[in-house]
Amino acid sequence: MTSDTPARRRLRVFSRRRGAPSRARRRLGAAVRMLAALALAGGVYTAFAPGAFADEPRQLSATALEGKQLYDNSCISCHGRDGQGVDDRGPSLIGVGSASVEFQVGTGRMPMVRQEAQAEQKKPLFDKNQTKQLGQYIQELGGGPQVPEGELVENLDENAEALARGGELFRVNCTSCHGFGGGGGALSSGKFAPSLSASTPEEIYAAMLSGPQNMPVFGDNQLTPEEKREIITYITLQLQEDRDPGGLFNLGRYGPSTEGVAIFLVGITILVFTSLWIAGKS
Amino acid sequence: MKRRKADLQQAPVTFAKGVDERFQASTPLRALLNKVFPDHWSFLLGEIALFSFIILLLTGVFLTLFFDPSMTETAYQGAYPALRGTEMSQAYASSLHLSFEVRGGLFMRQMHHWAALLFMAAIVVHMLRIFFTGAYRKPREANWVIGMALFLLGFLAGFTGYSLPDDGLSGTGLRIASAIMLSIPVVGTWVSASIFGGEFPGHLIIGRFYIAHVLLIPGGLLALITVHLGLVFKQKHTQWPGPMRTNTNVVGERMFPRYALKQGGFFMAVFGTVALLAGLFQINPIWLFGPYRASEVSSASQPDWYVMFLDGLVRLMPNWQIYIGDYSIPPLFWPAVVGLGFFTTAPMAWPWLEARKTGDKRVHNLLERPRDNPERVGIGSMAVTFFLIGTISGGNDVIADKFHISLNAMTWGGRIGLIVLPALAYFIAVRVCLGLQQHDREVLAHGVETGIIRRLPNGQFVEIHQPLGPVDEHGHPVPIEYGGWVVPKKMNRVGALAPAVKGFFYPVEKPSEAPVSPGMPPVSGDTREEITSGRK
Numbered sequence A: 001m002t003s004d005t006p007a008r009r010r011l012r013v014f015s016r017r018r019g020a021p022s023r024a025r026r027r028l029g030a031a032v033r034m035l036a037a038l039a040l041a042g043g044v045y046t047a048f049a050p051g052a053f054a055d056e057p058r059q060l061s062a063t064a065l066e067g068k069q070l071y072d073n074s075c076i077s078c079h080g081r082d083g084q085g086v087d088d089r090g091p092s093l094i095g096v097g098s099a100s101v102e103f104q105v106g107t108g109r110m111p112m113v114r115q116e117a118q119a120e121q122k123k124p125l126f127d128k129n130q131t132k133q134l135g136q137y138i139q140e141l142g143g144g145p146q147v148p149e150g151e152l153v154e155n156l157d158e159n160a161e162a163l164a165r166g167g168e169l170f171r172v173n174c175t176s177c178h179g180f181g182g183g184g185g186a187l188s189s190g191k192f193a194p195s196l197s198a199s200t201p202e203e204i205y206a207a208m209l210s211g212p213q214n215m216p217v218f219g220d221n222q223l224t225p226e227e228k229r230e231i232i233t234y235i236t237l238q239l240q241e242d243r244d245p246g247g248l249f250n251l252g253r254y255g256p257s258t259e260g261v262a263i264f265l266v267g268i269t270i271l272v273f274t275s276l277w278i279a280g281k282s
Numbered sequence B: 001m002k003r004r005k006a007d008l009q010q011a012p013v014t015f016a017k018g019v020d021e022r023f024q025a026s027t028p029l030r031a032l033l034n035k036v037f038p039d040h041w042s043f044l045l046g047e048i049a050l051f052s053f054i055i056l057l058l059t060g061v062f063l064t065l066f067f068d069p070s071m072t073e074t075a076y077q078g079a080y081p082a083l084r085g086t087e088m089s090q091a092y093a094s095s096l097h098l099s100f101e102v103r104g105g106l107f108m109r110q111m112h113h114w115a116a117l118l119f120m121a122a123i124v125v126h127m128l129r130i131f132f133t134g135a136y137r138k139p140r141e142a143n144w145v146i147g148m149a150l151f152l153l154g155f156l157a158g159f160t161g162y163s164l165p166d167d168g169l170s171g172t173g174l175r176i177a178s179a180i181m182l183s184i185p186v187v188g189t190w191v192s193a194s195i196f197g198g199e200f201p202g203h204l205i206i207g208r209f210y211i212a213h214v215l216l217i218p219g220g221l222l223a224l225i226t227v228h229l230g231l232v233f234k235q236k237h238t239q240w241p242g243p244m245r246t247n248t249n250v251v252g253e254r255m256f257p258r259y260a261l262k263q264g265g266f267f268m269a270v271f272g273t274v275a276l277l278a279g280l281f282q283i284n285p286i287w288l289f290g291p292y293r294a295s296e297v298s299s300a301s302q303p304d305w306y307v308m309f310l311d312g313l314v315r316l317m318p319n320w321q322i323y324i325g326d327y328s329i330p331p332l333f334w335p336a337v338v339g340l341g342f343f344t345t346a347p348m349a350w351p352w353l354e355a356r357k358t359g360d361k362r363v364h365n366l367l368e369r370p371r372d373n374p375e376r377v378g379i380g381s382m383a384v385t386f387f388l389i390g391t392i393s394g395g396n397d398v399i400a401d402k403f404h405i406s407l408n409a410m411t412w413g414g415r416i417g418l419i420v421l422p423a424l425a426y427f428i429a430v431r432v433c434l435g436l437q438q439h440d441r442e443v444l445a446h447g448v449e450t451g452i453i454r455r456l457p458n459g460q461f462v463e464i465h466q467p468l469g470p471v472d473e474h475g476h477p478v479p480i481e482y483g484g485w486v487v488p489k490k491m492n493r494v495g496a497l498a499p500a501v502k503g504f505f506y507p508v509e510k511p512s513e514a515p516v517s518p519g520m521p522p523v524s525g526d527t528r529e530e531i532t533s534g535r536k
Helices: A006-019 A023-048 A062-074 A097-106 A128-142 A161-173 A201-210 A225-239 A256-280 B011-023 B026-033 B041-064 B090-100 B105-132 B141-163 B168-182 B188-196 B205-235 B255-280 B305-316 B333-358 B374-394 B396-402 B407-446
Strands: B073-075 B087-089 B322-324 B327-329 B448-455 B461-466
Touching (some): A062 A128, A201 A225, A256 B105, A256 B255, A256 B305, A256 B396, B026 B255, B073 B090, B090 B105, B105 B141, B141 B205, B168 B188
Antiparallel strands (some): B073 B087, B322 B327, B448 B461
């Protein structure tokens, strides 16, 4: 280009200065604005956000301190110091809440005997009081869902529809694993949904809240506390009471599989012996 | 007014005479009442099925009086509190009404269901007896085929009945049935749509199944049972080989009075057993399943036991989907359509297949002991093993849960077992048969083991055998031909002890011909009494 002489360039620079700021100036301006924005955001954050680390040891209540003693003896090897979890051994307990602890420890599932598909229910290692202490400790460590105080079973004299509504909710949410009679069922690879025949209202509520083992969590957004109580009403007053008519034996309510066993073990056996007897009398 | 004195003793005679003079009934009746039936406990197994069918008809009629086969939606307001206010079909509501409010309704429903299970179980047990004793051989091939058809009809009757209450479990079963229909390549969609009257579940299926269940299928069953029994009558019942029994006679009891009385008693026993089951054991608690909703499925949803082998084969089938152009064959098609079709129809050809293989075209009225035909027992054991593995796999989730086995391990065990175990069962069954045969021949050749060990002067020990027949001049038993019937293998069986009192009840009658033995003095005759009217 022949017109690109230094004189012309200067001229162009001059004329540009008149129209728009130079590239250097624009960059400078952008940097200043960015710095100001950062300072503002950072300042607001420092002013309002809590400290990133707890600066001193938590003030645990007396109950929680007792729980910490138990925890440090029996749980720490898998769940780690202060419930932070250990890789490939036990999950972190921050935020699981006392509902989870009361279910897992209260039914004897924790402490686990060994790592396997699912912890089995067994005789609890800790008594009720100790379980409460452990739950309180975990609750104070990181919060989380808690089993509410008060009656968990609806009073059918005041709220008669609770039973039918609970049944409906049970069939929608629970039967696909626990079975229509609450007798439990198999899941894949040795996992299973346990029988509900001996579960207490507190355990059922805690299980729904915390989703133990392979059970999904039914938080208060999925099932409201009232719906949870209705389900518990159906399980405890209908399924556990065995108020079904139809004979002395309900064959475990496992459906046609036990009925098929019964027809051969009882029906065919009786009749084969009868035919042996009748044919023998000749 | 002159009062005629009735001669009560002569009354039956005059009545029978009057009937015969009008209808000439005595000649055919005499033949009928004198017809001889052979007697053996295993011949009574088919009667269990017959009597259960009668119970099914009786209880079924009762159920139809209260059942409403309609899919109209209604809000339940009946006696069962845990479903009150729930939306459900009229069919389910009337089943609940029948169970909770009709007097004796639940008992009748349970009797009907238990009798249905017993009907199918007795058919299978009876069929096993027929198969393993070779009773299906010429001339009775047709009755074998009819028996298989009866099983298939019973299967359909059971499935339609299982679906009628329209509860959660039966709806799940119907959903599977519709899936099986849909799995048929090309025509599946049309088959399902024509049976359900559109998309599953529609509003027609309960009404259609109702007509099939209370009219069409029972009609077919009744017709086939009539032909089945008519053929037994015409071709005469088979009998076991034994003294006086040949291929051309029938040794047994006359139809009247003994055989008829026994059958009447046996009917009462079957009726009592079904009533006992219905009174003691809960079956199909429909109120727990809730009304059918496509979104609700319970774990451990199984069909009744005679369909469970089909369910098991479906569970064991690997996930092999075949694509051909725009069409696909889902894996469900192979076990549920091809498998069911094959396993219910192919055995019908068995009598001809066996006759072709052995070249045996003779008429057989005598049964064969299972051990005398190891090949047949082996093949039967294969079939039974296959059926059992299928059935167990149909309930594999319940077994996995209750016996703490991984469900995946159960599935793989079933898959491998389905291939390996029938072959193993064949081998074991054949070896057992051959072993039993050999032992029979051994006893016939050498005699019964007495358990007496004698020591010879040279110090040798020998066991004394009791020959079953004559001995030659050296004291060795003359070999006896095998007669196709039980060979006595214990000294008690050849009269070393008085006949033991058989049975598990205190005997009403004492053994009449007890030999003189220190163990049991002979029965004296002076305890008998003359039968009188009882009036003093």
